[in-house]
Amino acid sequence: xxxxxxxxxxxxxxxxxxxxxxxxxxxxxxxxxxxxxxxxxxxxxxxxxxxxxxxxxxxxxxxxxxxxxxxxxxxxxxxxxxxxxxxxxxxxxxxxxxxxxxxxxxxxxxxxxxxxxxxxxxxxxxxxxxxxxxxxxxxxxxxxxxxxxxxxxxxxxxxxxxxxxxxxxxxxxxxxxxxxxxxxxxxxxxxxxxxxxxxxxxxxxxxxxxxxxxxxxxxxxxxxxxxxxxxxxxxxxxxxxxxxxxxxxxxxxxxxxxxxxxxxxxxxxxxxxxxxxxxxxxx
Amino acid sequence: xxxxxxxxxxxxxxxxxxxxxxxxxxxxxxxxxxxxxxxxxxxxxxxxxxxxxxxxxxxxxxxxxxxxxxxxxxxxxxxxxxxxxxxxxxxxxxxxxxxxxxxxxxxxxxxxxxxxxxxxxxxxxxxxxxxxxxxxxxxxxxxxxxxxxxxxxxxxxxxxxxxxxxxxxxxxxxxxxxxxxxxxxxxxxxxxxxxxxxxxxxxxxxxxxxxxxxxxxxxxxxxxxxxxxxxxxxxxxxxxxxxxxxxxxxxxxxxxxxxxxxxxxxxxxxxxxxxxxxxxxxxxxxxxxxxxxxxxxxxxxxxxxxxxxxxxxxxxxxxxxxxxxxxxxxxxxxxxxxxxxxxxxxxxxxxxxxxxxxxxxxxxxxxxxxxxxxxxxxxxxxxxxxxxxxxxxxxxxxxxxxxxxxxxxxxxxxxxxxxxxxxxxxxxxxxxxxxxxxxxxxxxxxxxxxxxxxxxxxxxxxxxxxxxxxxxxxxxxxxxxxxxxxxxxxxxxxxxxxxxxxxxxxxxxxxxxxxxxxxxxxxxxxxxxxxxxxxxxxxxxxxxxxxxxxxxxxxxxxxxxxxxxxxxxxxxxxxxxxxxxxxxxxxxxxxxxxxxxxxxxxxxxxxxxxxxxxxxxxxxxxxxxxxxxxxxxxxxxxxxxxxxxxxxxxxxxxxxxxxxxxxxxxxxxxxxxxxxxxxxxxxxxxxxxxxxxxxxxxxxxxxxxxxxx
Numbered sequence: 003x004x005x006x007x008x009x010x011x012x013x014x015x016x017x018x019x020x021x022x023x024x025x026x027x028x029x030x031x032x033x034x035x036x037x038x039x040x041x042x043x044x045x046x047x048x049x050x051x052x053x054x055x056x057x058x059x060x061x062x063x064x065x066x067x068x069x070x071x072x073x074x075x076x077x078x079x080x081x082x083x084x085x086x087x088x089x090x091x092x093x094x095x096x097x098x099x100x101x102x103x104x105x106x107x108x109x110x111x112x113x114x115x116x117x118x119x120x121x122x123x124x125x126x127x128x129x130x131x132x133x134x135x136x137x138x139x140x141x142x143x144x145x146x147x148x149x150x151x152x153x154x155x156x157x158x159x160x161x162x163x164x165x166x167x168x169x170x171x172x173x174x175x176x177x178x179x180x181x182x183x184x185x186x187x188x189x190x191x192x193x194x195x196x197x198x199x200x201x202x203x204x205x206x207x208x209x210x211x212x213x214x215x216x217x218x219x220x221x222x223x224x225x226x227x228x229x230x231x232x233x234x235x236x237x238x239x240x241x242x243x244x245x246x247x248x249x250x251x252x253x254x255x256x257x258x259x260x261x262x263x264x265x266x267x268x269x270x271x272x273x274x275x276x277x278x279x280x281x282x283x284x285x
Numbered sequence: 286x287x288x289x290x291x292x293x294x295x296x297x298x299x300x301x302x303x304x305x306x307x308x309x310x311x312x313x314x315x316x317x318x319x320x321x322x323x324x325x326x327x328x329x330x331x332x333x334x335x336x337x338x339x340x341x342x343x344x345x346x347x348x349x350x351x352x353x354x355x356x357x358x359x360x361x362x363x364x365x366x367x368x369x370x371x372x373x374x375x376x377x378x379x380x381x382x383x384x385x386x387x388x389x390x391x392x393x394x395x396x397x398x399x400x401x402x403x404x405x406x407x408x409x410x411x412x413x414x415x416x417x418x419x420x421x422x423x424x425x426x427x428x429x430x431x432x433x434x435x436x437x438x439x440x441x442x443x444x445x446x447x448x449x450x451x452x453x454x455x456x457x458x459x460x461x462x463x464x465x466x467x468x469x470x471x472x473x474x475x476x477x478x479x480x481x482x483x484x485x486x487x488x489x490x491x492x493x494x495x496x497x498x499x500x501x502x503x504x505x506x507x508x509x510x511x512x513x514x515x516x517x518x519x520x521x522x523x524x525x526x527x528x529x530x531x532x533x534x535x536x537x538x539x540x541x542x543x544x545x546x547x548x549x550x551x552x553x554x555x556x557x558x559x560x561x562x563x564x565x566x567x568x569x570x571x572x573x574x575x576x577x578x579x580x581x582x583x584x585x586x587x588x589x590x591x592x593x594x595x596x597x598x599x600x601x602x603x604x605x606x607x608x609x610x611x612x613x614x615x616x617x618x619x620x621x622x623x624x625x626x627x628x629x630x631x632x633x634x635x636x637x638x639x640x641x642x643x644x645x646x647x648x649x650x651x652x653x654x655x656x657x658x659x660x661x662x663x664x665x666x667x668x669x670x671x672x673x674x675x676x677x678x679x680x681x682x683x684x685x686x687x688x689x690x691x692x693x694x695x696x697x698x699x700x701x702x703x704x705x706x707x708x709x710x711x712x713x714x715x716x717x718x719x720x721x722x723x724x725x726x727x728x729x730x731x732x733x734x735x736x737x738x739x740x741x742x743x744x745x746x747x748x749x750x751x752x753x754x755x756x757x758x759x760x761x762x763x764x765x766x767x768x769x770x771x772x773x774x775x776x777x778x779x780x781x782x783x784x785x786x787x788x789x790x791x792x793x794x795x796x797x798x799x800x801x802x803x804x805x806x807x808x809x810x811x812x813x814x815x816x817x818x819x820x821x822x823x824x825x826x827x828x829x830x831x832x833x834x835x836x837x838x839x840x841x842x843x844x845x846x847x848x849x850x851x852x853x854x855x856x857x858x859x860x861x862x863x864x865x866x867x868x869x870x871x872x873x874x875x876x877x878x879x880x881x882x883x884x885x886x887x888x889x890x891x892x893x894x895x896x897x898x899x900x901x902x903x904x905x906x907x908x909x910x911x912x913x914x915x916x917x918x919x920x921x922x923x924x925x926x927x928x929x930x931x932x933x934x935x936x937x938x939x940x941x942x943x944x945x946x947x948x949x950x951x952x953x954x955x956x957x958x959x960x961x962x963x964x965x966x967x968x969x970x971x972x973x974x975x976x977x978x979x980x981x982x983x984x985x986x987x988x989x990x991x992x993x994x
Contacts, residue, residue, distance in 0.1 A: 036921065043393045044390055044397060181984075183983075258912070263988070267992075268988075
């Protein structure tokens with residue numbers, strides 16, 4: 003029974019057990035507050051398990067060549083932490099508004115598994131991995147294996163997201179832009195996160211991830227392959243063609259917030275702008 | 286700077302609103318109070334075949350149309366407008382019954398378990414469907430709640446002999462008021478009496494509605510105005526529904542009943558701005574000059590007429606803009622549909638019509654290669670010209686001065702053609718001209734004697750303003766206090782204005798339509814004149830002064846002839862926009878709003894109205910969007926501007942005194958909103974080279990326009 007389990011646990015194992023018993027885990031609560039408003043009004047909310055005391059889910063720690071970001075880390079902490087990869091910091095800075103970023107956690111943003119989740123394209127472009135904590139076992143997964151469909155993750159009933167692992171020594175250039183109907187407190191219609199490694203005017207590697215234009219974040223592996231090991235000058239020449247290819251790769255829909263046609267056009271425009279800015283001579 | 290009022294005054298309501306001391310309906314708790322939750326229609330249109338309420342615990346009751354002792358009808362409107370569904374429903378969200386009891390969570394649970402079954406009737410979703418006539422009509426035989434025509438001259442003849450005929454059609458959508466405080470009422474039954482605490486824009490109107498619902502005389506109902514957390518017209522009609530429903534429930538239970546809407550409910554079923562589709566046709570001579578204009582204005586009403594007739598009427602009378610055309614015909618129609626029910630909203634039919642006319646003229650100027658302000662100038666209304674209803678513009682117009690003020694401040698003529706484009710951005714300047722008539726004239730055959738405003742000198746020398754007019758953030762009570770203090774030559778601190786209480790203050794009017802200062806401010810000064818002679822009398826002195834229309838106003842409401850409005854504010858709006866060509870998003874960088882508001886009573890309050898109205902207009906123009914036959918019930922999807930979206934608003938005040946107004950004042954509540962849409966649309970058209978015929982100008986719409994080219 004849920005009622006016998008700690009709803010304010012101190013260890014990942016306790017928290018995982020409470021979740022397995024039917025409690026809903028939360029940390030910042032910013033999304034939960036909206037989605038469960040009706041249930042709260044009728045007094046029919048399931049028990050909640052508050053994760054804030056789980057020490058192993060906290061903090062930003064340097065590992066060898068990587069960074070471990072506890073799932074309870076807030077968007078505001080990520081924005082201001084010196085070790086946060088620039089791409090991830092830029093993405094997290096577009097979440098909601100200052101008050102919301104003070105409460106919202108990266109773990110929540112991931113587990114909500116919305117295609118419009120602001121941190122997700124950045125995490126995909128950084129090839130992030132996630133560390134999952136169960137009652138008996140821990141495991142690691144690449145981020146794109148965790149998120150299966152809108153609102154759906156590969157978390158088992160007893161599993162919680164403990165941390166995110168991002169490599170610190172890969173990309174040296176990045177691009178991020180979120181297109182939303184207003185500047186603050188609005189969901190993305192399209193977003194693009196790109197991480198690139200450039201050496202001696204040659205693009206060695208590039209990872210491209212679009213948000214809000216498919217059931218999950220969409221990586222563009224074919225475009226990434228075509229970009230690899232090409233000179234920046236050459237790439238700038240092909241920017242429009244590659245952008246058109248991106249528009250074909252994504253799978254946008256018409257919904258209340260935007261149209262497929264708009265998302266397709268703007269996604270292409272964003273990639274073209276991104277390629278031009280990456281290829282522009284730096285001073 | 287004609288005004289005698291030089292210093293700004295801090296509003297008396299500000300400290301309480303800032304420190305949390307203000308008491309809203311939601312803050313009121315009385316002993317034994319019950320809560321009410323509304324069970325609503327889940328279909329757009331149908332006959333109710335069965336209602337199954339789960340077994341209710343002791344102390345819980347349901348209240349529906351069958352429990353109404355008086356009339357199940359908002360008596361304020363002439364056409365049917367029930368406050369409980371009368372066996373059939375006309376829109377999704379229509380109230381069918383209330384569940385009343387002690388525990389809100391339990392009530393919400395019971396409401397969810399209540400099952401209503403319907404025989405559905407094909408719903409009318411759009412104005413096209415309303416006019417097509419292939420579904421059973423909602424209202425009369427043709428779905429037309431109201432139709433009005435105004436104009437003069439031979440429009441058909443001019444079109445027949447025109448060198449060219451130019452036509453545009455513009456569309457606008459729903460806009461929600463989004464006041465901070467959702468709707469709420471507390472009804473307290475007493476022996477043979479009912480006291481209503483309500484956040485509304487008209488306590489006496491609410492009293493009339495509640496009395497009719499209970500089948501009582503009006504004196505048996507007392508309505509006490511609570512602090513209003515924003516109105517914008519949205520606290521005119523909806524509180525009448527809540528007040529009648531909760532009064533019936535309180536009467537039924539013999540206990541106080543409080544009904545407070547959640548934000549979701551408020552978005553779903555309270556009034557909004559009427560969506561519109563307006564076609565403007567102009568007949569042009571060979572040199573491009575306008576011979577005649579024909580305006581066909583359609584407003585989308587909801588499942589009941591409610592205030593559709595009033596909004597359509599006022600909007601249609603304003604449709605000719607700041608122009609005296611050689612010939613004009615304006616036809617306005619308000620149509621029934623099974624969609625959310627629109628109603629009063631700041632601007633009251635004017636924003637839709639000004640967007641239509643100014644967009645038409647701006648597009649025409651672009652097509653002819655003319656400078657739009659110069660093209661328009663040839664047609665400006667001058668003092669002494671006739672209105673489209675056969676009345677006169679009796680007083681000086683400040684339009685030219687507002688044009689000078691706005692164009693100079695914006696550097697309009699110098700910068701218009703020379704705005705720099707960025708690598709992926711384009712800039713544009715746009716303009717729009719408006720006039721705003723206020724108040725609406727009432728039939729001259731009707732005496733206003735039953736409406737009054739008053740002053741009471743207390744024995745300690747305090748002066749109390751006796752009026753039901755509502756302070757809803759606009760600063761009205763501050764303006765009134767300043768007027769009275771100045772007129773009596775007393776310190777303003779001695780003058781107070783309490784929230785309305787129908788037991789304590791006389792029937793006057795709903796607070797709206799930008800009429801309070803210009804009309805009732807003058808009445809208030811007449812009361813002050815009478816009191817001035819008696820200021821030295823010992824004890825309490827009370828003066829009640831009946832309202833009256835000024836001498837220059839004659840209106841025949843049957844023939845629709847005469848002065849449609851008492852006075853006119855004039856305005857020039859200039860918007861500067863930057864359009865992002867990667868995302869098709871429009872950012873308004875600067876907005877110049879020059880308004881002739883007559884003599885100013887408080888400069889800071891006028892600036893506040895200009896800034897707030899301009900940003901609300903910006904939301905209407907760029908962001909605020911609901912599917913026209915659908916619903917947004919969440920602030921996740923219904924977006925209004927935040928401070929980050931607000932441009933620099935430059936309020937420029939022109940003071941052309943209106944002699945019958947108090948110290949020459951006119952109005953300022955609504956005018957700052959009404960010209961924002963067409964000015965932004967013109968700026969976007971200038972930046973992007975495509976005409977804009979729709980509000981809001983979403984990036985999706987702009988992309989579509991730019992791709993079609």
